[in-house]
Amino acid sequence: MCGIVGLFLKDPGLEPRLGALVADMLAVMTDRGPDSAGFAIYGDGRPDQLKLTIRGADLESVAEALGPKITGVVRDTHLVLTLPLVEEASVRAWLATERPDLAVTGSGQRIELYKEVGLPGAVAERFGLAGMSGTHAIGHTRMATESAVTTAGAHPFSTGADQCLVHNGSLSNHRSLRRRLEPQGIDFSTDNDSEVAAGYLTWRLREGASLSQALESSLTDLDGFFTFVVGTENGFAVLRDPIACKPAVMAETDSYVAFGSEYRALVGLPGIEAARVFEPEPARVYAWERN
Known part of the structure; x- marks a missing residue:
């Protein structure tokens, strides 16, 4: 169907x-x-920035924990992080280590x-x-x-x-x-x-x-x-x-x-x-x- x-x-x-x-x-x-x-x-979107959409629970403190260069908007069970493009690898590494319970559903400008x-x-x-x-x-x-x-x-x-x-x-x-x-x-x-x-x-x-x-x-x-x-x-x-x-x-x-x-x-x-x-x-x- x-x-x-x-x-x-x-x-x-x-x-x-x-x-x-x-x-x-x-x-x-x-x-x-x-x-x-x-x-x-x-x-x-901007060419020097990346959006990561993340799904999970307890999302309110994630952006703050990642530092002042990163902002986040929580929509129900999802969080959209906006970050400098050069920070993508470090942010993904932090998520994998500190918040493995979260899933990235989409990424891009x-x-x-x-x-x-x-x-x-x-x-x-x-x-x-x-x-x-x-x-x-x-x-x-x-x-x-x-x-x-x-x-x-x-x-x-x-x-x-x-x-x-x-x-x-x-x-x-x-x-x-x-x-x-x-x-x-x-x-x-x-x-x-x-x-x-x-x-x-x-x-x-x-x-x-x-x-x-x-x-x-x-x-x-x-x-x-x-x-x-x-x-x-x-x-x-x-x-x-x-x-x-x-x-x-x-x-x-x-x-x-x-x-x-x-x-x-x-x-x-x-x-x-x-x-x-x-x-x-x-x-x-x-x-x-x-x-």
Whole structure:
């Protein structure tokens, strides 16, 4: 099952409304994934700074313990640290030694990544999604059919800087692919096949492929059925497997590009009545970037 939503804004005037629009889209997809939800949102950032989104308990004192150069904002069970880029290694080392109970869910100049167990609308409200602004975001509502309902198993998954992936479907060769990727320095924190898909794209990008090339390669290297929506620092991309058995619909206007597992996730968007609405073709990469 599961539901996916994505919204890429072309019109800067809509950026203050990004979170509110995506929150409504997530809530509409509740019956496709009522047990957990998550989203990645791309907001402000600086090239000399890094954001680390961290999940866990007792978060209030973490930023202070790391020193005056580092600030933190707590949102429910997640903490977003903002730090000088040159401090990343030392901060990660401190977390591994002093707070091994915490998990890093996302990192990059612009990405913030939140996920929790619960109804999608409640998860969005817990993190204040409706009040967030940015240029683009992707989200996921999960119905766990092959694993336990846990926060760690919720989407999105992030295995590279400012990169994340949400997935509707199932991969049959994710175990063998994991064994190929781990010696290449790709680390995994769950048994979820979607995290392996994210790691595969990270590896291909590290090897010099463009995002479109990496997604095209996945059509050969990933065995199963899937719809992927991938977020990057500059935009997002969509890919369905050659069979395309999972539902997907897109809408494009002069102001935005939107993705939903079902059309009803898009009906609340401004100007949707004039949008070009289409079903993404099987085995074809669709990508949009800023600038």
